[in-house]
Each structure stands twice: as C-alpha cells, then as structure tokens.
Amino acid sequence: MNRKIRILIIEDHPLMANATKDQLAKIEFVEVVGLAYDAWAGLKLVEDLTPDMVFLDFNLPDLFGDEVARRIKAKHPHMHIIIFSGIDLTDLYNCFIEIQVSGIISKESMGEVLVDMINSIMKGQTIVPLSVFHQLRLSGHAAPREVLSEDEHNLMEMVIKGYTNEQIALEIHMSKRSVDNYLKKIYQKLGVKLRTQAISNYLENHQR
Numbered sequence: 115m116n117r118k119i120r121i122l123i124i125e126d127h128p129l130m131a132n133a134t135k136d137q138l139a140k141i142e143f144v145e146v147v148g149l150a151y152d153a154w155a156g157l158k159l160v161e162d163l164t165p166d167m168v169f170l171d172f173n174l175p176d177l178f179g180d181e182v183a184r185r186i187k188a189k190h191p192h193m194h195i196i197i198f199s200g201i202d203l204t205d206l207y208n209c210f211i212e213i214q215v216s217g218i219i220s221k222e223s224m225g226e227v228l229v230d231m232i233n234s235i236m237k238g239q240t241i242v243p244l245s246v247f248h249q250l251r252l253s254g255h256a257a258p259r260e261v262l263s264e265d266e267h268n269l270m271e272m273v274i275k276g277y278t279n280e281q282i283a284l285e286i287h288m289s290k291r292s293v294d295n296y297l298k299k300i301y302q303k304l305g306v307k308l309r310t311q312a313i314s315n316y317l318e319n320h321q322r
Contacts, residue, residue: 180210
C-alpha cells in the first residue's frame with residue numbers, strides 16, 4: 115500500500131474512542147487523524163481533515179449515525195464510512211445500504227477483523243457477519259418484518275413500565291441524551307410525537 119489510510123473516529127465515549135484509536139494505531143497502513151466526541155464536531159473535522167475513512171458511532175448524543183452518514187455522503191460521496199455500534203443494527207441495514215456506507219462493524223470487533231474490514235473496503239469489497247447475511251433479502255422479495263428492532267422493543271417496554279429517560283439511561287448504561295435521541299427515532303418510526311401516543315401505538319400495533 116503506497117500511503118497510509120487516514121481515519122477519523124466519531125464516538126461520544128472517550129474511553130471507547132481512545133480504545134478504537136489504539137486498535138487502529140496497531141495497523142501499520144492506518145493513520146488516525148482525529149477524534150470527535152459528537153456529531154457536529156465530527157462533521158467539522160470531516161471538512162477540516164478530509165479523511166479517507168470515518169469510523170462513525172451510530173448512537174451519538176446529538177445526531178444518529180445514519181443522519182451523520184447522510185450529511186457526509188452528500189458532500190463527500192467517495193468517502194468511506196464504517197458504522198460501528200454496541201447495539202444490534204440488523205434492521206437498519208437497508209437504510210445504510212441506501213446511504214452507501216462502506217461497512218458496519220460491532221464495537222467488540224477488534225484486531226484482525228478491523229484489518230480485514232479496512233482491507234476489504236479499500237479493495238472495493240465489504241464484510242457482512244454471517245448472522246446478518248443469512249437474514250438479507252433482495253428488494254422486492256423482502257419478508258415482512260417489524261418496524262422496531264429488539265433494542266427498540268426493550269426501550270419501549272421500559273417506557274410502558276413508567277421508566278423515566280434518566281432511569282432508562284442508568285439501566286442500559288447510556289447517556290440520557292442518547293436515550294432522548296433513541297426515543298425520538300422510535301417515535302418517528304411509530305409516526306407519533308408524544309410519549310403517550312408512542313405507548314398507545316406500541317401497545318396496539320407493535321407489542322411482542
């Protein structure tokens with residue numbers, strides 16, 4: 115490889131951001147050019163640094179990763195984006211494919227998996243976990259599926275039980291701002307704006 119791949123990390127938890135940076139720094143053909151702890155700081159660094167690749171956390175406190183990815187791709191259509199998350203994003207794969215992200219990887223994936231992912235992307239390929247690959251369907255032949263993911267079901271069940279956003283954040287070890295944003299995303303999926311409307315809609319149409 116003639117030059118190092120310049121990577122920007124956008125991750126709201128400093129410990130995870132630095133752990134990812136340390137893992138990437140072990141790869142001889144990679145240079146981590148910046149860290150951002152929220153979406154807006156990340157978008158600014160994208161413009162300032164124009165990296166080859168962005169490791170983008172999905173669950174940021176100010177914007178969800180899909181919206182950040184859309185904004186990056188709108189200005190830099192050839193920039194590679196790898197979504198990385200600690201939650202199951204299987205139900206959002208079609209969304210990410212539409213945005214044309216280059217890969218999706220779990221935060222637990224380190225070492226050789228990171229090397230393989232980056233190498234594959236730079237060769238015009240990507241890596242999909244077998245568990246996800248086996249669930250993929252061709253568009254037009256997709257089997258009906260629930261609107262909400264497993265994690266979103268769990269959040270709604272806590273809402274129904276009367277948990278406040280602060281209590282949910284403590285329960286699932288996530289910042290309150292992230293919970294706020296996560297619930298906004300759920301409300302959008304349910305087509306509602308209020309918490310009471312979300313509960314009523316969920317109980318009527320989406321309860322497991």
